[in-house]
Amino acid sequence: MSKFMKLIALLALFALVLGACAPAQQQPTESDKPFRVAVIMPSSISDLAFSQSMYDALVGIQAEMGGPEKFEFVYSENMFQVDNAAAAIRDYAAQGFDLVIAHGSQYGTSLQEIAPDFPNTAFAHGTTNRTFVDEGIKNVYAYEAASNEGGYVNGVMAAKLTKSKIVGIVGPIDVGDAKLYIDGFEKGVRETDPSITILKVFTGSFGDVALAREAADAHIAAGADVLIGTGQMVVGAIAAVDEQGGKVLWLGTQSSQTKLAPNVIVANQIYDWKVVLREILGKIKKGQLGGESLIVTLKNKGLYIEYNEGFSGLGAVKADAEAAIQGIIDGSINPLP
Amino acid sequence: MDVSQIFSATVIIGVLTAGIRLASPYIFAAIGEMFGQRSGVLNLGVEGQMLMGAFTAFYVTLQTGNPWLGLLVAILIGAIMGFAMAIVSVKWRAVQGISGIGFYIIGMGLSELLFKTLLGEVKVINTGFNPVNIPFLSDIPVIGEIFFRQNIMTYMAFLLVPIAWFILYKTTLGLKIRAVGENPHAADTLGVSVAKIRFLTVTMGGVMSGIAGAALSIANLNVFQENMTAGMGFIAVALVYFGGWKPFGVMFGALLFSMVMGLQIFMQVYKFPIPSEFLIMMPYILTIIVLVLTVGRVRSPSALTKPFVRE
Numbered sequence: 180m181s182k183f184m185k186l187i188a189l190l191a192l193f194a195l196v197l198g199a200c201a202p203a204q205q206q207p208t209e210s211d212k213p214f215r216v217a218v219i220m221p222s223s224i225s226d227l228a229f230s231q232s233m234y235d236a237l238v239g240i241q242a243e244m245g246g247p248e249k250f251e252f253v254y255s256e257n258m259f260q261v262d263n264a265a266a267a268i269r270d271y272a273a274q275g276f277d278l279v280i281a282h283g284s285q286y287g288t289s290l291q292e293i294a295p296d297f298p299n300t301a302f303a304h305g306t307t308n309r310t311f312v313d314e315g316i317k318n319v320y321a322y323e324a325a326s327n328e329g330g331y332v333n334g335v336m337a338a339k340l341t342k343s344k345i346v347g348i349v350g351p352i353d354v355g356d357a358k359l360y361i362d363g364f365e366k367g368v369r370e371t372d373p374s375i376t377i378l379k380v381f382t383g384s385f386g387d388v389a390l391a392r393e394a395a396d397a398h399i400a401a402g403a404d405v406l407i408g409t410g411q412m413v414v415g416a417i418a419a420v421d422e423q424g425g426k427v428l429w430l431g432t433q434s435s436q437t438k439l440a441p442n443v444i445v446a447n448q449i450y451d452w453k454v455v456l457r458e459i460l461g462k463i464k465k466g467q468l469g470g471e472s473l474i475v476t477l478k479n480k481g482l483y484i485e486y487n488e489g490f491s492g493l494g495a496v497k498a499d500a501e502a503a504i505q506g507i508i509d510g511s512i513n514p515l516p
Numbered sequence: 517m518d519v520s521q522i523f524s525a526t527v528i529i530g531v532l533t534a535g536i537r538l539a540s541p542y543i544f545a546a547i548g549e550m551f552g553q554r555s556g557v558l559n560l561g562v563e564g565q566m567l568m569g570a571f572t573a574f575y576v577t578l579q580t581g582n583p584w585l586g587l588l589v590a591i592l593i594g595a596i597m598g599f600a601m602a603i604v605s606v607k608w609r610a611v612q613g614i615s616g617i618g619f620y621i622i623g624m625g626l627s628e629l630l631f632k633t634l635l636g637e638v639k640v641i642n643t644g645f646n647p648v649n650i651p652f653l654s655d656i657p658v659i660g661e662i663f664f665r666q667n668i669m670t671y672m673a674f675l676l677v678p679i680a681w682f683i684l685y686k687t688t689l690g691l692k693i694r695a696v697g698e699n700p701h702a703a704d705t706l707g708v709s710v711a712k713i714r715f716l717t718v719t720m721g722g723v724m725s726g727i728a729g730a731a732l733s734i735a736n737l738n739v740f741q742e743n744m745t746a747g748m749g750f751i752a753v754a755l756v757y758f759g760g761w762k763p764f765g766v767m768f769g770a771l772l773f774s775m776v777m778g779l780q781i782f783m784q785v786y787k788f789p790i791p792s793e794f795l796i797m798m799p800y801i802l803t804i805i806v807l808v809l810t811v812g813r814v815r816s817p818s819a820l821t822k823p824f825v826r827e
Contacts, residue, residue, distance in 0.1 A: 225631075225632070225636060225638065226638070226741070226742075227637070257742065257743070347785075352793075353792060353793075379784060380781055380784040380785055380792070381792040381793075383793070384746055387746040388741050388744045389538060389541075389746070389748070392736070393537075393778060393781050394784075396534060397534070397784075398785060400526055400529075400530040401782075411741065412741075414739050414741050415737050415741075417739075418640045418739040421640055421642075438637070439639070439640055
């Protein structure tokens with residue numbers, strides 16, 4: 180093969196590599212000045228978890244605001260490397276987007292560096308409550324989810340559903356949103372039935388599907404018959420639960436996971452970020468570019484429990500779950516540990 | 517559930533069963549990589565090849581309901597990716613470490629793209645390779661449960677080890693592979709085509725990585741998610757060093773790593789009084805310790821990472 184051919188082939192290969200790595204984007208049109216949002220997400224928009232919850236919310240907001248002519252959004256997914264994400268954040272800000280969302284608390288440090296360079300761009304990141312206002316930065320919003328609330332409700336349901344009196348948790352790492360959710364779940368279980376044993380495994384990774392599966396199998400071997408978990412890797416755990424053919428049940432969080440295993444999933448806590456997005460958009464239009472921390476809760480309906488109506492045993496627990504939701508909303512139940 | 521139960525039958529069976537199951541993708545990928553390295557080619561693209569194998573096997577199984585067809589397609593895709601790696605690293609003599617990383621990124625990106633366009637969402641299949649109880653043997657208490665109730669691909673992985681040993685040490689092909697990896701110039705003088713042997717081993721390495729991916733998506737997990745290998749391909753490369761470039765060494769390494777992984781999970785379940793963060797590190801720390809202990813005892817193939825140029 181001639182040198183020229185080699186060069187062409189290598190270039191083609193290079194183009195393929197770059198093409199494969201390029202973030203999925205929808206090109207904005209410049210015609211009638213829609214509100215333009217760019218989002219950086221750590222995992223895939225179809226992860227059935229954290230990233231998908233934001234993607235679904237943006238699709239919803241776009242419909243509410245009258246389609247892509249009024250509200251445009253572009254996204255970069257699978258930005259698990261923080262330096263790549265930082266480059267994308269800076270790039271989007273430089274392109275003049277009205278709002279740049281860094282969907283992950285791990286991007287906070289990058290945002291703290293970048294936001295002061297673009298004082299006319301609004302930024303948002305979560306889940307965290309750090310807006311960097313104390314550091315003199317005024318154009319960063321923070322958002323978080325009171326995931327312990329739905330965790331508590333799932334705990335109540337798990338306590339009612341378990342026959343073996345053993346429930347299991349598959350978590351990624353014991354910090355942040357995952358810890359909050361798990362803490363709420365444990366409290367919900369204990370306050371419903373203190374005799375129940377709660378087992379916990381952390382995989383140390385948001386992506387290791389195989390390990391999540393082994394964690395679920397270990398729980399099942401130890402006698403657990405209701406499992407929960409948080410993080411993108413839980414699909415492995417759900418597959419393990421599904422293989423038990425209905426003897427073991429699953430309660431989901433972040434996005435609806437019911438489609439994955441409709442026979443064993445009882446309910447999901449859903450994050451509806453539309454609630455905080457509406458608020459942030461409203462404030463930006465009034466000229467406030469940041470400096471505030473917002474939260475989705477059961478009370479403001481940014482969190483809600485989606486039941487799997489097709490699950491036959493739902494009737495036995497739905498009333499208890501609804502009572503717990505009411506209790507959390509009216510303050511008679513404290514879902515914090 | 518307390519610490520004393522960590523020595524119960526449930527835990528011992530659980531850890532060993534999990535260890536054997538977790539080891540099978542590592543064994544496939546690492547044995548394939550071992551042949552490549554034995555002939556002098558380091559392929560760091562294993563992870564990408566595994567992802568492509570995992571996706572294609574999953575997709576075909578989902579569409580046809582036939583996991584054998586899924587496995588076949590994963591083999592073909594692995595062969596194509598392995599062959600492409602051979603063109604770049606053997607024919608064009610590119611720096612192996614860098615071209616391997618390139619193929620890792622291609623495999624990761626392409627599997628994501630295919631997942632997005634063909635599937636769009638995570639799905640679970642129930643038509644994969646489910647556990648098979650071997651008649652009589654699976655009824656033996658404890659041992660039956662651990663060894664003889666695994667899925668067919670796990671059996672295949674462990675069967676591959678003696679076959680690989682036989683090929684490497686008892687056949688002319690194995691002799692040629694070792695010769696090419698140790699002293700390609702001498703092999704070339706004796707009429708062995710260095711390029712042909714390396715094309716063969718690197719392509720077969722791709723096939724094995726493709727099978728490893730399939731073992732994950734249609735046998736162990738029955739699910740596909742983007743980037744689901746989560747670094748397993750790189751661990752497989754490390755296992756080749758760990759195993760001293762020998763089939764049984766690689767198998768021992770894969771089993772040790774996987775069993776410690778299984779053990780740390782059960783230690784968390786049974787509330788062992790060590791923080792989960794330390795337990796999670798255990799398999800990795802152990803791997804490093806063993807690697808350090810074996811330094812100097814085993815020697816890598818002399819021509820590893822060195823492209824062959826006839827003088």
